[in-house]
Amino acid sequence: MAAKPKLYYFNGRGRMESVRWLLAAAGVEFEEVLLETAEELQNLIKGGKLMYEQLPMVEIDGMMMVQTRAILRYIAGKYNLYGKDLKEQVLIDMYVEGMRDLYDIIMLSPLSLPEDKEKNFSFISEKATQRFFPVYEKALKDHGKNYLVGNQLSWADIHLLELILMVEECKSDALSAFPKLQEFKARVSKLPRIQKFLQPGSPRRPPMDEASLEAAKKIFKFEKGLLLKYSSTILAEF
Numbered sequence: 001m002a003a004k005p006k007l008y009y010f011n012g013r014g015r016m017e018s019v020r021w022l023l024a025a026a027g028v029e030f031e032e033v034l035l036e037t038a039e040e041l042q043n044l045i046k047g048g049k050l051m052y053e054q055l056p057m058v059e060i061d062g063m064m065m066v067q068t069r070a071i072l073r074y075i076a077g078k079y080n081l082y083g084k085d086l087k088e089q090v091l092i093d094m095y096v097e098g099m100r101d102l103y104d105i106i107m108l109s110p111l112s113l114p115e116d117k118e119k120n121f122s123f124i125s126e127k128a129t130q131r132f133f134p135v136y137e138k139a140l141k142d143h144g145k146n147y148l149v150g151n152q153l154s155w156a157d158i159h160l161l162e163l164i165l166m167v168e169e170c171k172s173d174a175l176s177a178f179p180k181l182q183e184f185k186a187r188v189s190k191l192p193r194i195q196k197f198l199q200p201g202s203p204r205r206p207p208m209d210e211a212s213l214e215a216a217k218k219i220f221k222f223e224k225g226l227l228l229k230y231s232s233t234i235l236a237e238f
């Protein structure tokens with residue numbers, strides 16, 4: 001029997017959370033190595049396990065895989081969640097890459113200065129409801145199918161549900177103007193593996209709070225206020 005994938009990260013959502021979601025949706029059990037100190041990260045680096053001296057890293061099929069999107073693509077491809085041909089794959093990529101733009105902002109929002117928190121939540125909510133959700137609402141409406149691509153569950157659907165739930169943590173009625181996305185959320189949440197992952201006690205992590213932020217800070221170096229600098233770059237690009 002193949003060894004279970006081993007996920008190296010800290011005990012929080014961050015960049016690893018989408019990997020947890022995707023493996024859970026694929027029905028793959030995994031182990032987690034949860035780092036607690038900068039020294040543990042240094043040991044992994046010294047051991048030559050981290051190509052860019054960064055996490056997340058996933059040990060799978062004899063490889064030390066890094067770069068979140070590369071990891072996700074591999075898992076999606078391996079478990080038949082990446083479309084049936086190149087055209088479906090590029091569509092999945094187009095959806096997922098848009099979702100990642102928003103995801104990254106949400107993921108970094110716990111790094112906001114307290115006085116910037118409200119502004120960041122409004123920014124997230126505005127981008128979600130004006131730029132990103134309309135795309136997925138329209139896709140579902142136009143083809144009238146249950147899933148975003150090829151009428152078959154894909155990585156794009158799993159990532160979309162993860163993203164919807166994250167946006168709703170910032171703004172609980174974020175889906176109010178999106179009936180197709182409301183149906184989509186209900187439908188995908190009921191898939192047995194997803195339903196299980198959404199239950200308490202699963203490997204799904206709660207939103208980052210001050211305690212998990214402190215835990216991450218013991219391993220990585222980051223500054224409070226980082227999001228403000230980062231989002232002004234993103235804002236400038238929009």
Ligand SMILES: N[C@@H](CCC(=O)N[C@@H](CS)C(=O)NCC(=O)O)C(=O)O
Binds near residue numbers: 014054056
């Ligand atoms: N593009 C990389 C970024 C990885 C990244 O920035 N990881 C952070 C932790 S979430 C890290 O290891 N930071 C330490 C460093 O960059 O030295 C990915 O998506 O995996």
